Amino acid sequence: MSEFHSKSPQSIFCCACLFLLHTRYVTRAYLELPDFAACIAQVLERGERFAGISLAARDRIAEVGQAFIQDGQTVLTHGWSRVVSNLLVKAAEHRHFSIVVLEGRPDAAGAKAAKVYADAGIPTTVVLDSAMAYAMESVDLVIVGAEGVVENGGIVNKMGTYGLGIAARELGKPFYVAAESYKFARLYPLNQSDLPPMGPAAQLNFVDTASWEMTGGLVGKAPVNTDEDGKVDASSVPGVVQFKPNQIKVKNPPCDYTPAKYITLLFTDLGVLTPSAVSDELIRLYQ
Numbered sequence: 001m002s003e004f005h006s007k008s009p010q011s012i013f014c015c016a017c018l019f020l021l022h023t024r025y026v027t028r029a030y031l032e033l034p035d036f037a038a039c040i041a042q043v044l045e046r047g048e049r050f051a052g053i054s055l056a057a058r059d060r061i062a063e064v065g066q067a068f069i070q071d072g073q074t075v076l077t078h079g080w081s082r083v084v085s086n087l088l089v090k091a092a093e094h095r096h097f098s099i100v101v102l103e104g105r106p107d108a109a110g111a112k113a114a115k116v117y118a119d120a121g122i123p124t125t126v127v128l129d130s131a132m133a134y135a136m137e138s139v140d141l142v143i144v145g146a147e148g149v150v151e152n153g154g155i156v157n158k159m160g161t162y163g164l165g166i167a168a169r170e171l172g173k174p175f176y177v178a179a180e181s182y183k184f185a186r187l188y189p190l191n192q193s194d195l196p197p198m199g200p201a202a203q204l205n206f207v208d209t210a211s212w213e214m215t216g217g218l219v220g221k222a223p224v225n226t227d228e229d230g231k232v233d234a235s236s237v238p239g240v241v242q243f244k245p246n247q248i249k250v251k252n253p254p255c256d257y258t259p260a261k262y263i264t265l266l267f268t269d270l271g272v273l274t275p276s277a278v279s280d281e282l283i284r285l286y287q
Contacts, residue, residue, distance in 0.1 A: 081145025153275025
């Protein structure tokens with residue numbers, strides 16, 4: 001994730017994933033080994049094992065998932081996911097299809113993912129996040145990643161995934177999720193407010209993500225005004241809206257929860273699963 005700014009929403013998504021991994025690996029180790037030193041040793045051993053199986057998991061997911069992509073289809077995806085990119089790039093080695101990517105504000109994660117797909121020779125189009133329903137009419141299927149897969153078969157993922165799932169179901173398009181089994185977590189959210197805390201919300205920046213990059217400041221392709229300290233004058237940046245302090249409230253949550261009813265299938269290193277099978281796998285994993 002080094003390509004993303006450390007204070008971007010993407011880093012907060014990682015915090016959400018770490019919370020889920022902590023629940024499974026650290027909490028469980030403490031319950032099994034109350035002695036602190038033994039617990040630490042167990043966590044370290046599991047960490048080494050986890051690093052070894054992570055890459056293999058992505059390859060397994062690509063193997064089982066690429067069969068669902070056919071020649072001539074158009075795939076819609078959202079945000080940046082290493083497991084999804086691995087699946088799509090490997091599928092492109094045997095099939096000819098195109099990709100539509102939502103731009104993924106506020107950190108332009110989708111636009112960055114689009115470059116990976118384009119560099120792999122896949123015809124790629126970037127569309128506005130708000131155009132997801134508009135674009136849905138012209139695609140054949142949706143594939144997204146997940147920060148976490150919860151016990152009821154739903155997923156926690158980049159903000160906008162929930163709306164994407166609703167649009168896909170309304171228009172009769174299959175909605176697939178590619179996620180490693182280590183992201184399965186014993187959480188059972190009923191709505192958005194049930195999500196665990198994911199850290200402070202990122203600053204909301206209204207930026208033209210096709211022309212600007214968030215790299216510790218606003219660095220663009222067009223000249224901007226700076227003050228004597230070298231700080232960028234936001235009023236000189238195209239597309240940036242400034243508000244007076246405390247004039248409005250900013251709410252910019254990094255993730256949302258997509259209920260299981262919007263998910264067609266999950267591509268995992270355990271195989272292709274229905275959402276209802278996730279709880280069974282969790283019982284097995286936590287035994």
